[in-house]
Amino acid sequence: xxxxxxxxxxxxxxxxxxxxxxxxxxxxxxxxxxxxxxxxxxxxxxxxxxxxxxxxxxxxxxxxxxxxxxxxxxxxxxxxxxxxxxxxxxxxxxxxxxxxxxxxxxxxxxxxxxxxxxxxxxxxxxxxxxxxxxxxxxxxxxxxxxxxxxxxxxxxxxxxxxxxxxxxxxxxxxxxxxxxxxxxxxxxxxxxxxxxxxxxxxxxxxxxxxxxxxxxxxxxxxxxxxxxxxxxxxxxxxxxxxxxxxxxxxxxxxxxxxxxxxxxxxxxxxxxxxxxxxxxxxxxxxxxxxxxxxxxxxxxxxxxxxxxxxxxxxxxxxxxxxxxxxxxxxxxxxxxxxxxxxxxxxxxxxxxxxxxxxxxxxxxxxxxxxxxxxxxxxxxxxxxxxxxxxxxxxxxxxxxxxxxxxxxxxxxxxxxxxxxxxxxxxxxxxxxxxxxxxxxxxxxxxxxxxxxxxxxxxxxxxxxxxxxxxxxxxxxxxxxxxxxxxxxxxxxxxxxxxxxxxxxxxxxxxxxxxxxxxxxxxxxxxxxxxxxxxxxxxxxxx
Numbered sequence: 001x002x003x004x005x006x007x008x009x010x011x012x013x014x015x016x017x018x019x020x021x022x023x024x025x026x027x028x029x030x031x032x033x034x035x036x037x038x039x040x041x042x043x044x045x046x047x048x049x050x051x052x053x054x055x056x057x058x059x060x061x062x063x064x065x066x067x068x069x070x071x072x073x074x075x076x077x078x079x080x081x082x083x084x085x086x087x088x089x090x091x092x093x094x095x096x097x098x099x100x101x102x103x104x105x106x107x108x109x110x111x112x113x114x115x116x117x118x119x120x121x122x123x124x125x126x127x128x129x130x131x132x133x134x135x136x137x138x139x140x141x142x143x144x145x146x147x148x149x150x151x152x153x154x155x156x157x158x159x160x161x162x163x164x165x166x167x168x169x170x171x172x173x174x175x176x177x178x179x180x181x182x183x184x185x186x187x188x189x190x191x192x193x194x195x196x197x198x199x200x201x202x203x204x205x206x207x208x209x210x211x212x213x214x215x216x217x218x219x220x221x222x223x224x225x226x227x228x229x230x231x232x233x234x235x236x237x238x239x240x241x242x243x244x245x246x247x248x249x250x251x252x253x254x255x256x257x258x259x260x261x262x263x264x265x266x267x268x269x270x271x272x273x274x275x276x277x278x279x280x281x282x283x284x285x286x287x288x289x290x291x292x293x294x295x296x297x298x299x300x301x302x303x304x305x306x307x308x309x310x311x312x313x314x315x316x317x318x319x320x321x322x323x324x325x326x327x328x329x330x331x332x333x334x335x336x337x338x339x340x341x342x343x344x345x346x347x348x349x350x351x352x353x354x355x356x357x358x359x360x361x362x363x364x365x366x367x368x369x370x371x372x373x374x375x376x377x378x379x380x381x382x383x384x385x386x387x388x389x390x391x392x393x394x395x396x397x398x399x400x401x402x403x404x405x406x407x408x409x410x411x412x413x414x415x416x417x418x419x420x421x422x423x424x425x426x427x428x429x430x431x432x433x434x435x436x437x438x439x440x441x442x443x444x445x446x447x448x449x450x451x452x453x454x455x456x457x458x459x460x461x462x463x464x465x466x467x468x469x470x471x472x473x474x475x476x477x478x479x480x481x482x483x484x485x486x487x488x489x490x491x492x493x494x495x496x497x498x499x500x501x502x503x504x505x506x507x508x509x510x511x512x513x514x515x516x517x518x519x520x521x522x523x524x525x526x527x528x529x530x531x532x533x534x535x536x537x538x539x540x541x542x
Contacts, residue, residue, distance in 0.1 A: 001155070001156050001157075002074075002075045002153055002154065002155055002156075002171065003153070003154055003155075003156055004151055004152075004153055005031070005034070005151060005152050005153075005154060006150065006151050007031045007034065007035055007149060007150065007151055007152055008031075008149075008150070009035065009146060009147050009148065009149055010029070010031075010032055010035055010146070013035065013036050013039065013142075013143060013146040013147075014139075014143040014146075015125070015126075015134070015139040015142060015143065017343065017344045017485075018112055018123070018125055018133065018344070018345075019108070019110075019123050019124055019125025019126065019133070020036060020123060020124050020125070021111045021114065021121055021122070021123040022121070022122065022123075023119070023120070023121060023122070024060055024061050024117075024118060024119065024120055024121065024122045025119075026122075027061060027065065027122045027124075028061065031152070033065050033068045033069075033124070034068060034072060034152045034154060035146060035149055035152060036124060036142075036146060037068065037069055037072045037073075037107070037124070037152075038072055038076075038149060038151075038152035038153065039142050039143075039145040039146040039149050040107075040126055040142050040145075041072065041073070041076040042145045042149070043138065043141040043142045043144075043145050044104075044105070044138075047076070047077070047078060047104045047105075048077040048078075048079070049077070049078070049079035050078060050079055050080075050103070050104035051078070051079065051080040051081070051082060051101060051102070051103040051104055052073050052078045052080070052081050052082070052103060052104060052105060052106060052107065053081075053082045053083075053089070053094055053097050053098045053101070053103045053105070053106030053107070053127075054066055054069050054070065054073075054081055054082070054083045054084075054089075054106065054107050054109075055083055055084035055087060055088060055089020055093075055094050055097075055106075055108065055109070055180060056084075056087055056088070056089065056108060056109030056110050056215075056278075057088075057090065057091075057109070057110040057112075057116075057214060057215040057240065057277050057278040057279070058086070058087065058088050058214070058215055058240035058241070058242065059109075059110065059111065059116035059117075059120065059121075059122065059242055059243075059244070059277065060116050060117050060118055060120060060122070060242040060243060061122050062087050062109050062122075062242070063087045063162060065109050065122070065124065066083060066087045066109060066162065067159045067160065068154070069107050069109075070083065070160055070170055070173075070175060071154045071155040071156075071157060071170060072152065072153065072154050072155075073173065074155045074157070074170040074171040074172070074173040075153035075154050075155050075171065076153065078104075078173055079172075079173060079174065080173065080174045080175075080176065081170075081173060081174070081175045081176065082097060082101060082103065082176050082178050083160070083162065083175060083176070083177055083178070084177075084178060084179075084180035085162065085163065085164075085165055085177050085178065085179060085180055086162055086163055086180070086240075087109070087162050088180045088215060088218065088240060089108070089180050089215075090180075090184070090215045090216055090219060090278055090279030090280070090378075091108055091110060091112070091125075091278040091279055091280040091374050091375075092184065092279055092280055092368070092372050092374045092375070092376035092377070092378070092379065093180060093181070093183070093184040093219065093279065094106050094108050094127065094131075094374075095127060095131035095132065095372035095373050095374040096131070096183055096184045096187050096371070096372050097178070097183050097184075098127060098129065098130075098131040099130070099131040099372065099373070100183050100187070101183075102129075103129065104129055105126060105127055105128050105129055105134075106126070106127045106131075107124060107125070107126055107127075108124075108125045108126075108127060108278070109122070109123070109124055110123050110125065110215075110277060110278035111123035111277065111278075112276060112277050112278045112280065112281070113248075113249055113250035113251075113276040113277050113278075113281055114250075114277065115244070115248050115249070116241075116242060116243050116244045116249070116277065117242065117243030117244070117246075118243070120243065126138070126139075126142070127373070127374075130349060130353055130373050131372050131373040131374065132345065132346060132348075132349040132352075132373030132374065133344070133345055133346040133349070133373075133374070134346070135346055135349070136346075136465075155170050155171050157170045157171060160175050160177070161177070162177060163177075164177060165177050165178065165179060180218065180219075181218055181219050181222045181223075184219060185219070185222055185223050185227065187371060187372075188223060188378075188379065188382055189227075190308075190309060191307060191308065191309030191310070191371055191379075191382075192307050192308065192309065192382050192383070192385070192386045193307065193308055193386055193389065193390070194227065194228060196386065196389040196390060197228050197382070197385045197386060197389045198228050198229050199389065200385065200388060200389040201228060201229045201230050201231075202229060205270050205271075205388070206231070206234075206269035206270050206271075207224075207230060207234055207269050207270060207271035207272065207273065207385075208234060208236060208259065208262065208269050208271075208272050208273075209224060209230075209234055209235045209236070209272075209273050209274070209275075209381065210236050210237055210251070210256060210258075210259045210272075210273070210274040210275075211235055211236070211237050211238045211240075211274075211275060212237050212244060212245075212247045212249040212251065212255075212256070212274060212275065212276065212277070213237045213238075213239060213240065213241045213244045213245035213247050213249070214237075214240055214241075214244050214247075214249040214275065214276060214277045214278070214279070215240050215277065215278055215279045216275040216279040216377060216378055217235060217237065217238030217239055217240055218238070218240070219279065219378055220235045220238065220275075220378060220381075221235045221238050223378070223382070228385075244277065249276050249277035250276055250277075250281070250365075251274035251275060251276050251281055251282060251283035251365055251377075252283065252365060252540065252542045253290070253540075253541070253542050254540050254541075254542075256274045256283055259272050259274055259283070259285065260272070260285060260290060263285040263286065263287060263288070263289075263290070264288060264290075268287040268288065269287065270286070270287055270388075270394065270395070271284075271285070271286060271287075271384065271385070271388065271395060272284075272285040272286075273285070273381045273384070275377035275378060275381075276365070276377060279376070279377050279378060280345075280366060280368075280374055280375040280376060280377055281364070281365040281366050281375065281377050282296075282365055282366070282367060282376075282377035282378070282380040282381060283365055284296050284380065284381070284384055284395070285395075286394060286395020286396050286398075286399070287394060287395065287396065288396055289394075289395050289396035289399055291395065291399060292324070292363070292411055292542075293323070293361065293362070293363050293364065293365045293366070293367065294319075294323050294324035294326050294327070294361070294363050294409060294411050295324070295326055295399065295402070295409070295411075296361070296367060296380065296384075297317075297319060297323065297326070297327050297359070297360075297361030297367050298324075298326035298327045298329070298330045298402065298406070299387075299398065299399065299402050300359060300361075300367060300380065300383050300384070300387070301314060301317050301327055301330045301331070301334075301359045302330045302333075302334075302402060302406075303387045303391070303398075304358070304359055304369075304383070306386060306387055306390040306391070307383060307386045307387075309371070310358065310359075310369070313334070314334070314336060314357075314358035314359050315336060315355055315356060315357060315358045316331065316336045316337045316338065316339060316351070316356050316357040316358060317330065317331045317336065317337075317338045317339070317357060317358070317359050317360070317361075318338070318339040318340075318341055318348050318351050318352075318356075318357040318359075318360040318361075319338065319339070319340060319341070319360070319361050319362070320340075320341055320342065320343045320344075320347075320361075320362040320363065320364075321340050321341065321342060321343065321454050321456075321468060321469055321471075321481070322343060322362075322363050322364075322413070322469060322481050322483060322495070322497045323361060323362055323363040324363065324409040324411040324499050325409055325499070325501065326406065326408075326409040326411075327361065329406040329407065330406060333406070337356070337357075339351055339356065339357055339459070340456075341456055342454070342456050342465050342468040342469075343362060343364070343468070343469070343483065343485075345360075345362070345366065345368075345373070345374055345375055347456065347458075347465070348360040348368075348373075349373050350458055350459075350460035350461055351459075351460065352370045352373060353373075353460075354460045355370075356459070356460070357370070358370050360375070361375075362375065363411070363413060363497065364413075365377075367379075367380040367383075368380070400508070403505065403508045404505045404508075407501055407502060407503040408501070408502045408503075408507075408508045409499055409500070409501050409502075410499065410500045410501075410502055410510070410512055410515045410516055411497070411498070411499045411500075411512070412497075412498050412499075412512055412513060412516055412520070412541060412542065413495060413496070413497050413498075413541070413542050414495070414496045414498070414520070414523070414538035414540075414541055415485075415493055415494070415495050415496075415538055415539050415540040415541075415542075416493065416494040416495075416496075416529065416533060416535050416538050416539055417491075417493045417539040417540065418491040418492075418493070418539075419491055419492050419493065419494055419533045419535065420491060420492070420533065421491050421492040423532050423533050423534075424484055424491075424492035424493075424494050424532075424533065425484070425492065426532060427482075427494065427527050427528075427529065427532045427533065428470065428482060428484060428494075428527075430527065430532075431470055431482060431526070431527045432453055432467075432470055435451040435452060435453060435470065435472075436451075438451040438472060439451060443522045443525075443526060444518050444519075444521055444522040444525075445518065446474045446475070446476060446478065446518065446519070446522065447474060447475045448472060448473070448474055448475075449473045449474055449475045450473045451470070451471060451472045451473065452470075452471050453466070453467055453468075453469070453470055453471075454468040454469045454470075454471055454481075455467070455468065456468060468483070469481050469482065469483035470482040470483070472526070476500070477500070477501050478498075478499060478500040478501075478519055479497075479498075479499050480496065480497070480498055480499075480519060480522065480523045480526070481495075481496070481497040481499075482494070482495070482496055482497075482523075482527065483495045483497070494529070494533070496523050496524075496529075496538070498516050498519045498520055498523050499516075499519075500515065500516055500519060502515070513541070
């Protein structure tokens with residue numbers, strides 16, 4: 001039986017870069033999830049009888065939210081729901097399932113790399129039929145509807161057994177509980193040379209993959225250990241837990257420090273890798289060599305042809321604007337275009353669908369390709385394993401060779417997390433107002449060449465996206481970028497990106513923070529970060 005429930009709008013149900021993210025307690029409010037999901041369905045058209053994919057990263061409140069989504073989908077008229085067993089689907093796996101089964105779209109329950117648990121974060125994201133995040137016209141429509149909603153429709157059927165694969169019904173809608181790994185693993189087998197990777201492990205190659213007690217554990221164990229022959233125990237923290245085992249599931253130098261320390265030690269395996277809460281981010285570390293996501297993207301693009309799925313070469317590269325220019329030099333040598341987009345994977349979707357780009361990446365530990373329409377952490381790890389299996393060199397040797405060929409982009413990101421939102425917005429607004437006065441000025445001994453507020457003109461649909469980050473370029477080719485992030489749930493996060501190109505191979509092994517020390521000082525003093533935010537040091541340096 002379908003019930004019609006009267007409701008009133010909640011403030012702030014506006015999806016951000018990657019959906020709606022709030023604290024768990026916010027989502028637990030009566031009617032909160034129902035309002036947002038009903039607003040989502042009210043904003044879509046012609047989905048009656050169609051298929052919807054549903055799953056999440058296993059964080060606290062995942063199962064409860066999935067039951068609500070299923071019951072509202074049944075009331076809305078969907079014909080079929082595919083839901084991952086246990087409520088589990090990584091974000092890239094959800095994209096793969098949407099695409100393989102030609103679903104109308106999908107709902108992913110996740111706050112990605114944000115902390116989980118009863119007092120952590122939760123999120124809901126809608127992906128469209130190409131498997132990618134909903135574009136802004138869709139998210140704008142969802143928000144507008146959420147501010148006017150007066151009722152929602154929901155089935156009062158019993159909860160679905162999420163732990164048993166098979167088919168049940170909710171009203172007239174089929175609910176198919178599927179193996180969350182199978183479709184994704186099958187896709188990976190078409191892209192990479194699994195035989196070569198098996199041989200690599202068979203020859204004694206060692207690695208550690210830290211799933212951070214998040215969603216990629218089942219995927220990594222099935223593919224790395226069971227299919228490719230990595231030693232048992234290669235995958236650590238492999239069981240998805242509602243609170244991620246107390247981890248902050250963000251694979252960077254702060255939250256995956258144990259992995260970094262291991263790879264820098266005398267007991268290091270050949271490769272270290274980690275993924276995040278929902279499986280779309282990655283960190284790659286070789287024995288004695290940490291690799292920035294920007295460099296990883298560039299090296300993957302330069303070597304993608306070594307994997308069977310990319311043997312014909314790549315059509316183009318796309319990177320977010322804050323990502324370093326390392327990929328641009330690879331694109332130039334390959335004779336393809338490198339597209340510079342705003343941050344947010346949804347901006348890559350048009351390029352991928354149009355066949356203009358094959359490999360994409362963001363400096364925020366996200367890399368992927370045209371196989372899905374999301375960044376994909378485990379895909380990046382498998383690509384690196386394929387490269388290592390063919391080249392039979394260490395990660396450090398491959399990195400050194402790449403820098404010798406293309407030069408090195410020294411690059412760092414300084415995050416100031418949970419800054420007072422008004423202070424952060426004031427800092428950005430003041431600097432934006434001063435951009436036109438900066439060219440020609442000398443800061444810390446460096447001359448400003450130009451400064452702007454990045455705007456993106458989509459080459460496919462002609463849309464324009466403005467105010468995507470403040471950029472300051474210097475005459476020596478260095479740059480500083482300032483941007484407010486949209487992925488947090490408390491206060492504001494100010495991200496500062498600092499970059500300098502070094503063509504001289506004799507200077508490729510400097511400490512990154514030392515190589516950028518003068519730019520770091522400028523980056524802090526130019527907008528007076530300490531004076532405006534009270535922060536003398538960043539929360540996280542990557």
